[in-house]
Amino acid sequence: MRHDRLFYGLLTGLFVLFLFSAGCGKKGDPIPPRIIRPAPIVDLSVVSAEEGILLTWTLPGPLQPIGSFKLLRSETVKGSEACPGCPQEYRPLRTVTVADDRLHRAEERKFSYVDGDVSVGHYYSYRLVVCNPAGVCGAESNPAGLIHTAAEGSVKDLRK
Secondary structure, eight states: OHHHHHHHHHHHHHHHHHHHHHTOSOOOOOOOOOOOOOOOOSOOEEEEETTEEEEEEEOOSSOOOOOEEEEEEEEESSGGGOOTTSOOOOEEEEEEETTOTTEEEOSSSEEEEEEOOOOTTOEEEEEEEEEOTTSOEEEEOOOEEEEOOSOSOOHHHHTO
16 A cells, blocks of 8 residues: 555656646747738829819739728818928828729729819828728828819819
8 A cells, every 4th residue: 555655646746747847948939920011002193183183093012902992181271371292181081992982993903083072272182001801001102182273174084
């Protein structure tokens, strides 16, 4: 009986020793998940039209899945007081999904959108942010701005 107690005591001690030794040591630093952000738009341009301001842009880099575009706009009420080279206060205008009817897709990578909520004589500056379907967004695009005159023609003519 004494041998059984000694045997079970040694067995329990070895088991406890094994548990403590298995948890020791450095396994490696944790690696954060890699988040791939969409590339920013670099060729945003704007043109005044009868229907509003036509924004056009092209997706850069390799074609990635796109979920939406966040439109940012800055407005100066008096166009004569506008300072195109100065920092602008951009505010979210709207988020347009790829399936939205207001977004026009000319080619695989080329898009356009008409901002119809504008007034003649006001200065408008825009920026775009591309977001993937998971909601991860890239950096802001280049700024593009103008004083709205509505004298350029119709959007249909300008999209050609």
